[in-house]
Amino acid sequence: MPADPIDYAALDEAADCNYWEYDPTLRGVAERLYPESELDWARDRLSAFGEVCGTTIAHNADLVDQNPPELHTYDDYGEVQNHVEYHPKQFENERLTYGEFGLSHDVFHAPEDRDGPLGMGHALLMQTLLSYADQGFTCPASMTVGAALVLEKFDDGPLEEFFQQLTTDDYDEHIEGAMFLTEKQGGSDVGANETRAEPADPETVSDDAPEDAEVYRLYGEKWFCSNIDGQGALALARTPDADEGTAGLSLFLVPHEVDSEPNGQVYRRLKDKLGTLSVPTGEIEFEGAEAYLVGEEERGFKYMAEMMNYERLSNAAASVSAIGRTLLAAKVRAADREAFGNVLEEYPLMRRDLVEMTVDYEAAAAFTFEAARLLDVQEREGDDSDAYRLMRLLIPIAKYRTARMAVDGTSYAMEILGGNGYVSGFVTERFFRDAQVLPIWEGPSNVLSLDVLRALEREQAAESLLPYVQDRLDAVEHPHLEPLAEEVRSAFADLQQGLATLAGEDGDYAQYHAKKLADLVFDVVTGALLLEQAQDDIESGDGRRALVAEGFVNTRFRDESRAIDEGERFAMTDQVFDAVARYASVDPAELVTAPEPTADD
């Protein structure tokens, strides 16, 4: 059925609404992400979760942000207790997320009314809705899924009970994951990790230790530990005589407590952070903490890379929702607020802002969830598939680009809310603070761009990328889309030229250009994806995404300095504003017949 433009004036703010129903971009993403057999089930689940996120969880998140977790390292008698005190509303958010909506359950076990578990893309889309409400809480939620993923793949039995607790939808039994990599001397440079793991004296092992686990004791410190008291935390450490660098690292599960007592570690302090206050991030000193080896010794970095892929995609999903939630706030404000006698959204410059921000949002979501889809496909097809090589290339780019877009997007949405947007209590203030961490944790932009070079070199990712882009551009047939595809083809030729040049240059030169290369891959792949999807939508009777693709090509590939001379009025028209920013359907026939408006219109 054709969609009417969304009436954002019907809302007072970007809360007390269903985030799923108010977000046709995410609904469009789901159409491509899920296999046909899962789609109806997933839609109902996402809609119900979108309602809870837009009401209870969003309001609880405001309260938790104003009353963040506090650490009580010692009890009144000076004994270490490592107690983190949470606002009670945090527990309600956890019960809803893990218990009622099975966020870490449904991708590992069949939900009650289904035959099998869903793909990882489902957890990522659920996390996107959760991050619409609480960017901080998404961090432990995502690490819970990530830790379970590692145990499912690499533990051959001893840690089964932890896996079951991480993935249960019985909230009373549920535990959360965490990942402790960073030390003072190295966050990106994980190979510099110094934390030691000594085999434990069997006489001293706790009653809680799993029967067949290889038990060690950890000594050293970790400098940034989010969800510090996660009972299912994974940490990298070096066993005696292990190699230097990443090759010598092993992975351990380090519980927060054993035998209901603190586990040989001291939570030194929580970081006094700018944002994501709902998740406690702190420093840990290991003083012989009981730890269980995951898989085999000295394979920890490989195992952790599996979790990092998921966490980086989670970061991209959180970036998508940082843009989505604050854009919703901006649209509500622009539809409600009058200035100089008109509502803001009537003014050409504001229309342009909202159209361009929506196009950016569509681009971030399309790229992120294409990488998520590939994550699921490569799981079925294995390491020697195009999906694997593409996933390795696209995930670091998704994380890098969407995080920077989220910083810009939340900042500009704040500006659209005017002075209020800067004030505590308005969603833009919290999300602006929260978004600043998105480019930093899970790897900063430079480090991710260097990972892109590794994917090209070690996985030969370009061999899979080139036909992938070509196929999508070849699918474009509609006359409105053809000239747009030409622009993307030209950038695609530049990308191929760039790849050929880098292949013949030294490593320093490649590093110097790595971020620009990542930008170009993002723009070309996103352009090709949006055009392919626009063609599909046209065939199903809707031309809206053709306008989204046009907006993307205009801002990424066309020379904007000449646009003033050339009478460019794309976002001024009612058709484009209603279609792109307010998600109204467009009859494909209007795409070809409507000429570009001129100054005389």
Ligand SMILES: Cc1cc2nc3c(=O)[nH]c(=O)nc-3n(C[C@H](O)[C@H](O)[C@H](O)COP(=O)(O)OP(=O)(O)OC[C@H]3O[C@@H](n4cnc5c(N)ncnc54)[C@H](O)[C@@H]3O)c2cc1C
């Ligand atoms: C709120 C918060 C929570 C966190 N939670 C966790 C957690 O739970 N677990 C965990 O393990 N870590 C966590 N971290 C740490 C985080 O992952 C690291 O801070 C991050 O990976 C960067 O590492 P670093 O701080 O050592 O910076 P560095 O690696 O020193 O990087 C500093 C700068 O140098 C650049 N750079 C580094 N290497 C190169 C290079 N070769 N070429 C060019 N530029 C380079 C980077 O891009 C960056 O801009 C958290 C951090 C924050 C802020």
